[in-house]
Structures are given as C-alpha cells and as structure tokens.
Amino acid sequence: xxxxxxxxxxxxxxxxxxxxxxxxxxxxxxxxxxxxxxxxxxxxxxxxxxxxxxxxxxxxxxxxxxxxxxxxxxxxxxxxxxxxxxxxxxxxxxxxxxxxxxxxxxxxxxxxxxxxxxxxxxxxxxxxxxxxxxxxxxxxxxxxxxxxxxxxxxxxxxxxxxxxxxxxxxxxxxxxxxxxxxxxxxxxxxxxxxxxxxxxxxxxxxxxxxxxxxxxxxxxxxxxxxxxxxxxxxxxxxxxxxxxxxxxxxxxxxxxxxxxxxxxxxxxxxxxxxxxxxxxxxxxxxxxxxxxxxxxxxxxxxxxxxxxxxxxxxxxxxx
Amino acid sequence: xxxxxxxxxxxxxxxxxxxxxxxxxxxxxxxxxxxxxxxxxxxxxxxxxxxxxxxxxxxxxxxxxxxxxxxxxxxxxxxxxxxxxxxxxxxxxxxxxxxxxxxxxxxxxxxxxxxxxxxxxxxxxxxxxxxxxxxxxxxxxxxxxxxxxxxxxxxxxxxxxxxxxxxxxxxxxxxxxxxxxxxxxxxxxxxxxxxxxxxxxxxxxxxxxxxxxxxxxxxxxxxxxxxxxxxxxxxxxxxxxxxxxxxxxxxxxxxxxxxxxxxxxxxxxxxxxxxxxxxxxxxxxxxxxxxxxxxxxxxxxxxxxxxxxxxxxxxxxxxxxxxxxxxxxxxxxxxxxxxxxxxxxxxxxxxxxxxxxxxxxxxxxxxxxxxxxxxxxxxxxxxxxxxxxxxxxxxxxxxxxxxxxxxxxxxxxxx
Numbered sequence: 001x002x003x004x005x006x007x008x009x010x011x012x013x014x015x016x017x018x019x020x021x022x023x024x025x026x027x028x029x030x031x032x033x034x035x036x037x038x039x040x041x042x043x044x045x046x047x048x049x050x051x052x053x054x055x056x057x058x059x060x061x062x063x064x065x066x067x068x069x070x071x072x073x074x075x076x077x078x079x080x081x082x083x084x085x086x087x088x089x090x091x092x093x094x095x096x097x098x099x100x101x102x103x104x105x106x107x108x109x110x111x112x113x114x115x116x117x118x119x120x121x122x123x124x125x126x127x128x129x130x131x132x133x134x135x136x137x138x139x140x141x142x143x144x145x146x147x148x149x150x151x152x153x154x155x156x157x158x159x160x161x162x163x164x165x166x167x168x169x170x171x172x173x174x175x176x177x178x179x180x181x182x183x184x185x186x187x188x189x190x191x192x193x194x195x196x197x198x199x200x201x202x203x204x205x206x207x208x209x210x211x212x213x214x215x216x217x218x219x220x221x222x223x224x225x226x227x228x229x230x231x232x233x234x235x236x237x238x239x240x241x242x243x244x245x246x247x248x249x250x251x252x253x254x255x256x257x258x259x260x261x262x263x264x265x266x267x268x269x270x271x272x273x274x275x276x277x278x279x280x281x282x283x284x285x286x287x288x289x290x291x292x293x294x295x296x297x298x299x300x301x302x303x304x305x306x307x308x309x310x311x312x313x314x315x316x317x318x319x
Numbered sequence: 320x321x322x323x324x325x326x327x328x329x330x331x332x333x334x335x336x337x338x339x340x341x342x343x344x345x346x347x348x349x350x351x352x353x354x355x356x357x358x359x360x361x362x363x364x365x366x367x368x369x370x371x372x373x374x375x376x377x378x379x380x381x382x383x384x385x386x387x388x389x390x391x392x393x394x395x396x397x398x399x400x401x402x403x404x405x406x407x408x409x410x411x412x413x414x415x416x417x418x419x420x421x422x423x424x425x426x427x428x429x430x431x432x433x434x435x436x437x438x439x440x441x442x443x444x445x446x447x448x449x450x451x452x453x454x455x456x457x458x459x460x461x462x463x464x465x466x467x468x469x470x471x472x473x474x475x476x477x478x479x480x481x482x483x484x485x486x487x488x489x490x491x492x493x494x495x496x497x498x499x500x501x502x503x504x505x506x507x508x509x510x511x512x513x514x515x516x517x518x519x520x521x522x523x524x525x526x527x528x529x530x531x532x533x534x535x536x537x538x539x540x541x542x543x544x545x546x547x548x549x550x551x552x553x554x555x556x557x558x559x560x561x562x563x564x565x566x567x568x569x570x571x572x573x574x575x576x577x578x579x580x581x582x583x584x585x586x587x588x589x590x591x592x593x594x595x596x597x598x599x600x601x602x603x604x605x606x607x608x609x610x611x612x613x614x615x616x617x618x619x620x621x622x623x624x625x626x627x628x629x630x631x632x633x634x635x636x637x638x639x640x641x642x643x644x645x646x647x648x649x650x651x652x653x654x655x656x657x658x659x660x661x662x663x664x665x666x667x668x669x670x671x672x673x674x675x676x677x678x679x680x681x682x683x684x685x686x687x688x689x690x691x692x693x694x695x696x697x698x699x700x701x702x703x704x705x706x707x708x709x710x711x712x713x714x715x716x717x718x719x720x721x722x723x724x725x726x727x728x729x730x731x732x733x734x
Contacts, residue, residue: 119513182513
C-alpha cells in the first residue's frame with residue numbers, strides 16, 4: 001500500500017503519522033530540530049526558510065496550546081500564519097471538510113496544520129490534495145481523533161534523546177489512558193522505530209486498546225510492577241469525561257492506582273525522567289511533587305516542541 | 320412468448336444440472352431442458368455460446384434509494400429478485416408504503432421486489448407495526464434492518480406475534496450497547512488507527528438472545544449479515560439443535576478484512592464491520608458448507624457521504640452489480656464448482672424465503688441469468704448502472720459479466 005506521507009522519492013511530504021516512517025526520517029527530523037534550538041535562543045528568533053509561504057492552522061477541535069506552538073514555529077520560519085477556528089466558521093454553515101480545503105488552496109495555502117476530532121481526517125485531506133494534483137501543498141497532523149499526534153510523539157523523542165542520548169538501551173513506560181490517546185500511539189510507533197527495546201503500557205483494562213502486544217508493547221496493569229527500573233515515564237492526561245462513564249469509578253481511585261507519586265517514581269531507575277504532553281491534571285494522573293520535581297522534564301518538552309515543529313514544517317515544505 | 324436459449328452451459332444447482340443444452344421457455348415458465356417440448360416454435364432465440372445459463376440471482380438484501388436506477392442495476396447484475404430491507408426513508412412500516420413500493424416495482428418491470436416490512440414502527444424497537452396488513456401489501460417477512468431491538472421484551476413479543484401468523488422475522492444481530500459508539504472491528508487495526516471498536520460480543524450476545532427467544536417461541540428467524548467466526552458457530556449450533564434459524568453473509572465480508580481499511584479507506588466501512596482474517600475464513604466456510612446464503616447488502620451511498628473521515632463516512636458498498644463477480648471470485652479462491660457458487664446466490668436464498676424460484680426445473684418461473692464466466696470488466700463509476708458508485712473495488716477487474724437477464728420469461732436486460 002502506498003504510504004501517502006512520502007513522495008515518490010521516499011521523502012516526507014506530509015506528516016500524518018509516525019507509523020510507517022523509516023528511522024532515517026525520524027532521525028532527520030530530530031537532527032533538524034536540534035539545529036533550530038539555537039534559533040530560539042537568539043535575539044532575532046527567525047530563519048527565512050518559509051518566507052513567503054502561508055501556513056494555515058486548521059483547528060476543527062479546540063487546542064490553544066498546540067495551535068500556539070505551531071504558530072510560533074511557523075513564525076520563526078518566517079511564514080505567514082493564518083489561524084482558522086473551524087468550529088466557529090464554515091463547518092457550522094454546512095461546508096464540508098474538503099470544500100474548506102479547496103477554498104484555502106485557492107487562497108494559495110502552502111501548508112495545513114490540521115487538528116480534527118475524527119481519526120484519519122488528515123489522510124483524507126492529503127489524499128484529496130493528491131487527487132487534485134496539488135503535491136505542492138502539505139499537511140501536518142496536529143492530532144486526529146484517537147489516532148495520532150506525530151509532532152507530540154517526535155518532541156517526546158527529542159526530549160528522550162536529549163536526556164538519554166541512546167534509544168537502544170532504554171525501558172520506557174507509558175501510563176494512563178492509552179485507549180483514547182493519540183499521543184500514546186505516536187509515542188509507541190516512534191519508540192519502536194527508533195529501537196527502544198522495551199516499551200511498556202500501564203493502565204487498567206478499560207483504558208488500554210486491544211492487541212497492544214501486536215504493536216510491540218508489554219502490558220502492565222500494576223503500576224508498581226510496570227515502573228520497575230524504567231528510564232523514561234510518559235504520563236498521559238486523563239480527560240474528565242472518562243470519569244463519567246463506566247471506564248473508571250472515580251478520579252480518586254484512579255490516582256491511587258495509576259497516579260504518579262514520589263513513592264511510585266522511586267521504583268523507576270534513579271535517573272528516570274518524567275514526561276507529560278500537557279495539560280496536566282495534578283492530583284489525577286500526577287502528584288504535584290513529581291510534576292514540579294527534579295526528574296520532571298515537562299517544561300523542556302514544550303520548548304523542544306517548537307524546534308521539532310519548525311523541523312517538521314521546514315522538511316515537508318522543502319520536499 | 321416462446322424463447323429458446325441455445326448453446327449455453329445450463330447450471331441449475333438445486334436440481335444438480337450442469338450441462339451444455341438448450342432451455343425452452345413457454346408463457347414465462349421453463350418448459351423443458353434439452354429437447355423442445357411438443358409443438359414448440361421459437362419466437363426468439365438467444366445464443367448463449369460461451370455463457371452460463373442459471374437461475375436469476377436472488378439478493379437477500381439491497382437498498383433501492385432510487386428505485387428505477389437500482390432495479391436496472393439489479394438486472395444488469397443478473398439479479399431477478401431483490402429483498403428490500405425496511406430502512407428506507409420513511410421506514411416501510413405502513414401497508415400503504417409497502418403497497419406503493421410493490422406497485423412501483425411492477426411498473427418498472429425489471430427485477431421482482433420482495434419488501435421486508437418493518438417489525439416495529441419507525442424501526443424504533445418499541446411498538447409493533449401492522450404485520451398482517453404489511454403482509455397483505457406484499458411484505459415477505461419482517462425486519463429491523465440494521466436497527467437492533469434494544470428492549471428484549473419488545474423483541475420477544477414481536478417474535479410471538481409474528482409466529483402467530485407464521486411470519487418470519489429477519490434480524491441483524493448486533494447488540495445496541497456494544498455497537499452504538501463503534502466504527503470498526505475491535506481488533507488490531509482499530510487499535511492502531513484509533514478507531515472506536517465494536518467487539519465480536521456485540522454479535523454473539525445478540526445471536527444468543529435471539530436464539531433463546533426462537534427456542535421459546537418457535538418463531539422462524541433469519542439472521543442477516545453475520546460478521547464473526549463466533550457468530551457462525553452459534554448459528555451452526557442452533558441449526559444442529561433443529562431450530563428454525565437461517566443466516567446470510569454480505570459478499571464483501573467473504574473477501575475483505577479489517578486490514579482493508581488501510582489508511583482510513585471509508586469504502587471499507589461496513590455495518591457490521593469487516594472483522595479479522597479468522598472471522599473471514601469462518602464466514603467463508605459457512606457459506607461454502609451451505610450454512611449461509613450470500614447477499615450483496617447493496618447500499619448506495621452518495622459520493623459526498625463517503626468523502627469524509629472514516630468514522631463520519633456512511634457504511635456500506637454498492638453490491639447488486641458485483642454480487643455475481645465477487646461470489647465467483649470467492650468461489651475461485653476456494654476452488655468451489657461454479658454450481659456450488661451459484662447455489663449460494665440462487666437456491667440458498669430461495670430456500671430462506673421459502674420460494675419455488677431459484678431453479679430451472681420444468682414449470683419453474685423463467686427468471687434467468689445468462690453470463691459469460693470468463694469476461695473481464697473494470698469496475699468504474701461509469702460501468703455501474705446503480706446510483707451507488709461506492710465500492711472498495713473501484714478500479715479492480717471483475718470476472719463474470721451478465722449478458723442477458725430474463726424475469727418471468729421476458730428479457731429485462733441485454734448487455
């Protein structure tokens with residue numbers, strides 16, 4: 001099956017998912033991001049790589065944080081950035097997703113950053129662009145349904161590489177609501193592609209997708225067991241709406257079993273790092289003492305995220 | 320009109336006929352095979368050289384959103400009888416609606432239409448529809464289409480009432496609660512793509528409930544569109560027990576699995592969902608062994624309703640014109656004989672419906688399909704008469720092309 005993210009030369013033309021990308025492309029993105037870290041430290045935080053190009057932030061689902069980091073990244077690449085909050089405009093007038101895309105292409109959009117509540121929506125856009133012969137317009141997935149959040153996955157890899165250097169000796173645990181998490185899926189594919197020998201998923205059965213083992217993941221229901229000797233802990237956000245159904249009894253019981261406390265953190269390797277894609281629910285999935293502790297690298301993740309998004313946008317728009 | 324179909328390979332699975340011979344039609348009925356009946360003079364001769372002459376296909380499930388186009392599609396696909404589920408707009412829950420559908424189909428004079436009446440008003444699973452009135456208007460059985468009856472007591476009463484009059488009830492086994500949020504088989508692919516899953520238990524729980532109610536009421540039940548190996552096993556056990564239960568499988572489920580979703584292909588969205596490879600194999604075995612009939616589950620979907628993210632796209636595929644070639648493709652993969660393959664779409668569905676058609680015995684109604692089993696054609700939107708151009712097979716080559724279709728001894732389609 002043709003991978004719609006790659007052009008005929010095997011180069012990245014859209015970033016839709018980490019799945020199916022070869023290690024060399026992931027490494028290229030991380031290396032490029034590293035070169036951009038220095039830009040953000042300058043007085044004039046700009047490089048002219050996307051000068052004259054238009055980046056459209058198409059957010060069909062609200063997310064101030066992710067949209068802001070993409071906006072900053074695009075501006076540091078000297079692109080023109082247009083933010084569209086689709087919830088409030090065309091969708092309510094009955095315009096279809098692809099009609100919206102056609103209109104924006106007619107306005108000479110060069111790159112779409114897409115956030116959508118339905119898994120696969122960015123694929124639909126990428127395939128449509130191919131069908132109408134616009135391989136000069138690119139798509140970056142900023143989170144689709146439960147499917148993927150590849151730039152978050154990549155910034156997590158950047159963070160891990162920054163602190164741990166080598167992927168091939170690591171134990172990484174992902175804790176929490178993996179079923180509904182696009183971040184977890186992107187992390188899992190990125191970790192396995194980059195050669196992490198042991199990826200663990202920790203959570204109750206109600207929050208773990210079926211057949212996780214097929215993705216090369218070891219499943220744990222007991223957090224104390226799952227955290228033993230891990231080098232990296234990725235905590236996931238637990239959405240409030242998960243509390244109202246039959247998935248979990250209460251935030252309190254969840255925190256007792258799957259919240260990251262200093263006691264549980266002590267089971268991990270002494271130099272383990274703690275990550276979180278944000279925004280955090282303190283007291284639900286993570287104890288404040290851990291979130292603010294010396295092992296947390298949650299704020300550096302945000303900083304790295306801008307460099308990684310610069311890297312992704314410059315690579316896809318350059319190919 | 321007296322018609323002779325010459326030089327064809329006549330296959331009549333029900334009666335074990337498979338030989339090159341002539342078929343004679345008098346007054347809309349099969350008059351003889353081989354030798355012309357006494358005093359027969361052909362008013363029309365159809366040359367079926369290189370072709371198979373078989374009973375017209377009976378499709379146990381096809382939606383006729385635009386009735387003229389879809390009935391033209393049916394006969395172009397060799398389908399001479401179409402069972403129409405009641406999930407039209409409005410649902411077929413009043414005798415007048417059934418009456419109008421039957422009347423309209425007769426005017427169009429293409430395939431025969433066998434409507435399923437709604438079991439409950441508005442298919443809501445609450446109040447019974449007027450089953451006797453619907454039956455008089457031409458409904459052949461009663462169904463909820465794809466809408467489950469959530470209230471088990473309502474289902475029990477509906478089956479008791481239907482059984483009072485000897486009516487059959489057709490149900491798609493899918494538990495409401497386990498399927499309401501799902502969009503794909505709860506398996507590896509759904510986990511990978513982040514699609515909400517529908518577990519196999521949605522099907523097995525519904526079958527277990529229905530089978531128990533059959534046991535209690537004696538109501539004749541036909542289970543539509545099985546999707547899982549575990550579901551097949553439950554139906555087989557019920558049959559072995561001697562319960563009046565039959566089942567069918569949509570032809571796409573014999574050939575496709577969850578893996579065909581690929582990168583969110585909305586044309587691989589079905590209800591019930593495409594399941595895993597072991598499920599597909601069990602369905603295939605069920606169809607090959609005669610446990611299940613095969614149907615198209617023809618569901619025309621407008622292009623705009625498929626050009627959406629997977630979870631928002633409407634489920635279903637066009638089917639009437641691919642039922643024959645896809646059944647042949649399936650049979651070829653199992654090395655089944657042509658006769659065994661055709662039985663699944665002719666005599667087996669006739670048996671489900673309790674009809675005399677689906678065969679070519681002397682005196683049988685002359686509903687006949689003549690097709691070239693070797694002819695290849697490419698599935699393109701233009702190649703389809705149906706308004707439903709939605710297919711996971713678009714661009715693929717199909718083998719088996721219908722040349723002529725007769726309904727009641729009248730030519731209703733000629734390629």
